[in-house]
Amino acid sequence: MAAQPPLIYPFDDAAIAEAAAIIEAGGIVAVPTETVYGLAADARDARAVAGIYAAKGRPSFNPLIVHVADLAAAEAIATFDDDARVLAEQFWPGPLTLVLPLRADAGIASLVTAGLDTIALRVPAHRAMQALIAATGAALAAPSANASNGISPTRAEHVAVSLGVRVPLIIDDGATKAGVESTIVAGRTILRPGPVTTEMLGAVLPVAPGTTAHVSAPGQLATHYAPSKPLRLNAIRAEADEWLIGFGAVAGDDTLSAHGDLVEAAARLFDALHRADTSPPERIAVAPVPEHGVGVAINDRLRRAAHR
């Protein structure tokens, strides 16, 4: 049978029931979270998880984030110390991922953690992902629903363009709110900046930016999030043959936020990169974005997008 283009169903009970049936049969489904759209499978099912890696074309040594209903479900999978519990209680449900020691009896497929003895867990705040977790009763492994090294998807259409026939069903619940992937914290180290900012984390726990040099982390690969075109940072005006993505006073062909709102800019970032990538000019330029709040996450993703 020839592969079909993905079904795109608006979020409702019937769509979730259909998605749950696919997950329970060992398949994969694209579903929105508050950060980006995820490509979900049952984290206990090694074959299903292998299906995620295959659809994304992701190197299998890169571990996935697992999404659960609540702190109790997370504690059945990983061991929490006091710091982790403080962060979970403060920021879950929400765009924070905690890297924690994996429990031996967690029942998670080893492909999820790429054989590490830690696991990345989060409790998402989005109604569609929450509904899918509830309907399946499963912990759902879900990386961003884009082909490996592509731009992360913040709309159902981005998923359809990036993965095409490799995903059977996309739950469409509009543009995602936060727009950049979750903040990842291990211990008191921020492995990936995100919507839960350093300032927000610092209000409850002394945290410091770190690196994932010790982990095979795709989000940390320099070329992750790359558009197909060259991208120039800190541009004040467009040069010939550049599509300029503006911010604040720098007006471009498009803008992340005309009035310089960083949260709005984060929500629009990947959509703007998708638009830039399909625009006529052969190169992309992006205006400077301030390095505070969620601007840290925006600049992190932009630097990776510019690296080639």
Ligand code: TXA
């Ligand atoms: O917002 C998000 O986090 C989205 C939505 C779908 O939830 N997911 C997402 O997943 O961005 P992904 O697979 O694209 O990025 C997961 C990141 C990678 O950088 C991965 O290496 C890191 O989490 N990671 C996963 N498990 C880890 C572990 N045990 N230790 C350190 N980093 C880990």
Ligand code: MG
């Ligand atoms: Mg990703």
